[in-house]
Amino acid sequence: MNPEVARLEELLARVRRNAALPRPARGVAPRAAQPAVSTPSPSPVAPIVAAPAPAAFSAPVVIPDPMPAPASVKPPAPAFNDTVDDLLADPFPASSAPQQAAPPEAAAPDAAFAETKEHISGVMPAAVAAEEPEELLEDDIVEMSPIAAAPVEAVVPAARSSLDELDFEDEESAQPTANEEEPPVSSSRSKVAGTMDEALAQAAAQMDEGREVPLKTPPPESGPQAAMPPMPAPAAPDMDELLEADILPVGANAGPTQEQLGQTIDLDDARGPRLELDHPQVALAEAAHEELEVSLPQREFGGGYQENLMPPPEARQDLDAHLQRVGDEAIAPPPESLAQLPSMQPGASASGMYAAQPTPAVTTESPTQAVSTVTVEAAANAEFAPELLARPELSPGPVAKFIRADAPRPSTFLELLDSSLALGRD
Amino acid sequence: MMSPRFDPSYALEFDLGRGQIRVANAAERVVVPSDALLALCQAANEEAVRDFGRRLGTEAGRALLGRLGDAGQASLEAVVEHLGGELALMGLGSLALERWGSALVLSLFHSPLGQAGDLLLGSVLEGAAQRAFGRDVVAAKLMRDGDQVRFLITSRMGADKAHGWLSSGVAWGEVLSRLVGSTRGVS
Numbered sequence: 001m002n003p004e005v006a007r008l009e010e011l012l013a014r015v016r017r018n019a020a021l022p023r024p025a026r027g028v029a030p031r032a033a034q035p036a037v038s039t040p041s042p043s044p045v046a047p048i049v050a051a052p053a054p055a056a057f058s059a060p061v062v063i064p065d066p067m068p069a070p071a072s073v074k075p076p077a078p079a080f081n082d083t084v085d086d087l088l089a090d091p092f093p094a095s096s097a098p099q100q101a102a103p104p105e106a107a108a109p110d111a112a113f114a115e116t117k118e119h120i121s122g123v124m125p126a127a128v129a130a131e132e133p134e135e136l137l138e139d140d141i142v143e144m145s146p147i148a149a150a151p152v153e154a155v156v157p158a159a160r161s162s163l164d165e166l167d168f169e170d171e172e173s174a175q176p177t178a179n180e181e182e183p184p185v186s187s188s189r190s191k192v193a194g195t196m197d198e199a200l201a202q203a204a205a206q207m208d209e210g211r212e213v214p215l216k217t218p219p220p221e222s223g224p225q226a227a228m229p230p231m232p233a234p235a236a237p238d239m240d241e242l243l244e245a246d247i248l249p250v251g252a253n254a255g256p257t258q259e260q261l262g263q264t265i266d267l268d269d270a271r272g273p274r275l276e277l278d279h280p281q282v283a284l285a286e287a288a289h290e291e292l293e294v295s296l297p298q299r300e301f302g303g304g305y306q307e308n309l310m311p312p313p314e315a316r317q318d319l320d321a322h323l324q325r326v327g328d329e330a331i332a333p334p335p336e337s338l339a340q341l342p343s344m345q346p347g348a349s350a351s352g353m354y355a356a357q358p359t360p361a362v363t364t365e366s367p368t369q370a371v372s373t374v375t376v377e378a379a380a381n382a383e384f385a386p387e388l389l390a391r392p393e394l395s396p397g398p399v400a401k402f403i404r405a406d407a408p409r410p411s412t413f414l415e416l417l418d419s420s421l422a423l424g425r426d
Numbered sequence: 427m428m429s430p431r432f433d434p435s436y437a438l439e440f441d442l443g444r445g446q447i448r449v450a451n452a453a454e455r456v457v458v459p460s461d462a463l464l465a466l467c468q469a470a471n472e473e474a475v476r477d478f479g480r481r482l483g484t485e486a487g488r489a490l491l492g493r494l495g496d497a498g499q500a501s502l503e504a505v506v507e508h509l510g511g512e513l514a515l516m517g518l519g520s521l522a523l524e525r526w527g528s529a530l531v532l533s534l535f536h537s538p539l540g541q542a543g544d545l546l547l548g549s550v551l552e553g554a555a556q557r558a559f560g561r562d563v564v565a566a567k568l569m570r571d572g573d574q575v576r577f578l579i580t581s582r583m584g585a586d587k588a589h590g591w592l593s594s595g596v597a598w599g600e601v602l603s604r605l606v607g608s609t610r611g612v613s
Contacts, residue, residue: 417559420580425609
């Protein structure tokens with residue numbers, strides 16, 4: 001018997017046996033569609049996530065459904081471009097089984113499907129490939145959690161490996177999850193709770209599961225947010241702590257070594273920052289007299305006194321005496337010294353003689369019995385300004401000459417005459 | 427020696443019958459107006475004025491000797507008193523004496539001749555000293571201040587030095603100081 005025939009028979013038997021077993025939905029993507037997978041993640045789950053090839057025939061792929069979870073989990077469209085190995089490996093793909101869930105529009109592409117049957121070898125014509133969406137929306141890209149990817153992952157080895165390497169035990173352990181409506185955990189948006197109770201219940205459930213509630217950006221419709229409280233001013237550092245922190249310990253080698261004993265040791269410079277005492281002096285001063293002195297009134301109280309404070313009795317007499325002294329000093333000198341100069345008199349003649357003017361009236365007012373105040377009335381017709389005569393400048397020269405009279409006074413005139421006749425003799 | 431006081435009593439004798447004026451023990455006098463005499467002196471030359479003045483002084487010195495007797499023993503006060511009295515009788519002013527160290531300075535006040543008669547006054551002093559004391563002296567004018575005029579009574583040499591310093595602008599006090607200082611250094 002031809003060994004190939006025997007092998008084919010054996011293969012057929014295995015196919016029949018496998019066909020009898022219940023099969024989960026599979027999302028096997030044709031090899032030709034793999035390059036269209038937009039998920040760049042190198043994880044082994046990523047290549048089997050998207051199903052761009054059926055997208056050309058199924059509308060849900062291009063619809064930006066915010067909840068694409070069912071579509072993403074839904075098995076792909078009929079694998080019209082499956083290879084022979086795929087067909088042999090899975091002659092009854094699960095993709096054809098759940099057709100009852102397909103929308104009515106899914107029957108429309110039957111004509112195109114019929115046309116593409118010629119490409120069962122897996123080579124997709126360029127026209128068909130051009131109809132594929134160029135890129136996927138973010139919502140269409142679904143990250144598969146281990147739980148959701150488990151059934152699909154079970155199919156992947158079958159698609160990749162050859163018929164000999166098929167392991168049907170994994171497929172048996174897989175559970176169908178195509179119809180599960182639970183959104184994937186990695187969904188960008190979770191289902192919004194309708195009421196507060198539901199939200200609390202979900203949060204409690206998530207906390208119970210040990211999952212960390214992801215931080216969510218508040219939606220824009222959440223309204224104005226409360227302003228952040230101002231940042232508190234940094235507290236004043238404790239000087240004691242700073243001083244203790246800045247002073248570095250000298251260390252274990254601060255002391256002299258055995259070799260340095262008995263010798264002069266040059267001490268290293270002080271390490272650490274230079275300490276500067278920058279305490280305000282005012283604080284020290286205030287603290288100094290805080291307990292020992294009584295603060296005097298400040299400047300704003302200077303000059304103030306109580307209005308009802310009466311002077312002592314003897315102060316009245318001192319005040320009167322002071323006012324009298326001030327009054328005496330305030331009396332101007334007689335005006336005759338300036339305005340009554342002889343040259344200023346209207347009747348002054350060239351010879352220096354002038355007519356006598358009546359003296360100004362003088363009255364005496366005495367506020368007290370001891371002091372008299374003289375009031376002098378100036379002349380009403382004083383039309384001239386006083387003329388001040390300054391003493392002429394003296395000619396430069398000696399003002400006085402003192403001759404020492406050491407010579408005895410002559411007793412007779414003749415002696416003096418003789419001595420004077422002797423002057424000028426060499 | 428105490429000198430007698432100057433007594434001008436009956437010093438002038440007016441003989442109205444004869445129309446003469448006489449000074450005691452002296453010749454006749456003529457009373458002339460001072461401005462006329464001054465005009466005459468201004469018209470005359472310096473030597474004539476000096477000679478005229480010396481003659482007037484010689485008359486005063488003679489009168490001094492007649493009052494004092496030995497003029498050489500007369501004191502300063504006596505000379506000033508009697509000489510001054512004679513000059514006052516002549517109407518030439520009031521005499522005063524200043525002693526600046528060893529320098530003799532005679533000054534006249536209230537002379538009616540004024541500054542124009544200083545040369546005449548100095549010549550009167552020279553004539554009186556020559557007649558009373560027998561010394562040839564030169565009265566060098568030091569200064570004039572108002573109605574006071576000062577004369578340095580010295581020799582010709584000393585008078586020339588004083589005139590030289592005065593003409594160069596040296597003050598009269600400095601002139602006296604220089605003269606006295608130079609004489610003290612020499613001696």
